[in-house]
Amino acid sequence: MGAGESYRGRFAPSPTGDLHLGCAATALVTWLAARSCGGRLILRVEDLDTPRVVAGSIDRQLDDLRWLGLDWDEGPGAGGDLGPYAQSERFDRYEAALDVLGQRGLLYYCDCSRAEIARVASAPHAGDEGPRYPGTCRDSGLDRRDFKRPPAIRLRVPERDVAIDDRLQGRFVQNVATSVGDFVLKRGDGVYSYQLAVVVDDVAMGVTEAVRGADLLDSAPRQVLLAELLGGRAPAFAHAPLVVAPDGARLAKRSRGVPLRDHRDAGRAPEELVAVLARTLGLVDREDPRPALRPDDLLGDDRLQRLAGRRRVRLASSARLVG
Numbered sequence: 001m002g003a004g005e006s007y008r009g010r011f012a013p014s015p016t017g018d019l020h021l022g023c024a025a026t027a028l029v030t031w032l033a034a035r036s037c038g039g040r041l042i043l044r045v046e047d048l049d050t051p052r053v054v055a056g057s058i059d060r061q062l063d064d065l066r067w068l069g070l071d072w073d074e075g076p077g078a079g080g081d082l083g084p085y086a087q088s089e090r091f092d093r094y095e096a097a098l099d100v101l102g103q104r105g106l107l108y109y110c111d112c113s114r115a116e117i118a119r120v121a122s123a124p125h126a127g128d129e130g131p132r133y134p135g136t137c138r139d140s141g142l143d144r145r146d147f148k149r150p151p152a153i154r155l156r157v158p159e160r161d162v163a164i165d166d167r168l169q170g171r172f173v174q175n176v177a178t179s180v181g182d183f184v185l186k187r188g189d190g191v192y193s194y195q196l197a198v199v200v201d202d203v204a205m206g207v208t209e210a211v212r213g214a215d216l217l218d219s220a221p222r223q224v225l226l227a228e229l230l231g232g233r234a235p236a237f238a239h240a241p242l243v244v245a246p247d248g249a250r251l252a253k254r255s256r257g258v259p260l261r262d263h264r265d266a267g268r269a270p271e272e273l274v275a276v277l278a279r280t281l282g283l284v285d286r287e288d289p290r291p292a293l294r295p296d297d298l299l300g301d302d303r304l305q306r307l308a309g310r311r312r313v314r315l316a317s318s319a320r321l322v323g
Helices: 021-035 057-068 091-103 114-120 194-204 214-229 260-265 270-281 301-307
Strands: 008-011 040-043 107-110 152-155 161-166 170-175 184-186 209-213 236-240 242-244 312-314
Touching (some): 008 021, 008 209, 021 040, 021 057, 021 209, 021 236, 021 242, 021 270, 021 301, 091 107, 091 184, 091 194, 161 214, 184 194, 194 214, 209 214, 214 236
Parallel strands (some): 209 236, 242 312
Antiparallel strands (some): 107 152, 152 184, 161 170
16 A cells, blocks of 8 residues: 555444454554554544434544554644544434435435345345345335335445455455445434445545454445446455454354453553454464553554455453452
């Protein structure tokens, strides 16, 4: 990826609880990607689904990031010319994007339930979107009719392959139409989809590379496609390994020792946690004897390449909370 001021990365936490070790690991990789080339880092709050927002959690998350030694150039507490930096304050941008797509005939109302889709879908499951949408409402467009339930708005996905060249995971090709189908851009309850919001915001904020967990790799072709349909260009991608529990299970925010706050409250130093995250990710060898590291100790593009090709990593044993 480009160097210097031309590089614009972003970290985008969701304020649904305290920052946990997996999110902190992704934040560390995102920070390293930007700082290793002298680029800029944006912090954007992904609070789209307002009913799930936990009061005060974003302030606690930002405090935890600063405690770890991770800073940002634009966003809460730092300012910037491309805000607001909370998605809940950017709904007008998402609605404008829907207007553009609607005028091109690329949207339609859908009042199908998940159960109805599952009954007729040919594929049993297609990742975070659930079963591939079979196109039941595809011919209805945006004409109003008698809906069974408040309708969602779906994108009419063109039939073609979309390829990305991921910095860490290599080339990934997907035909979104056949793999996922027409995906939702706005839910029936009025909540804008993550896919729509992240594309609109990344384009508007000039993000050049999106560093995030490898569990989101499957959604990258959707975002590239959507950016193109909106007349923009999605960022490049670097999908870092997803951090899982020592037994291989996904991290649960409420499990003891997973939130960063558990370790802070137990008196662990931030440098100790950075060392744990570095060993977990493979930024340093697991046998590295250093008990404490600062983020600055890990700078360098060559170090990030140690993550290439890895989809999941298990928390290092030193992450266990004692006492």
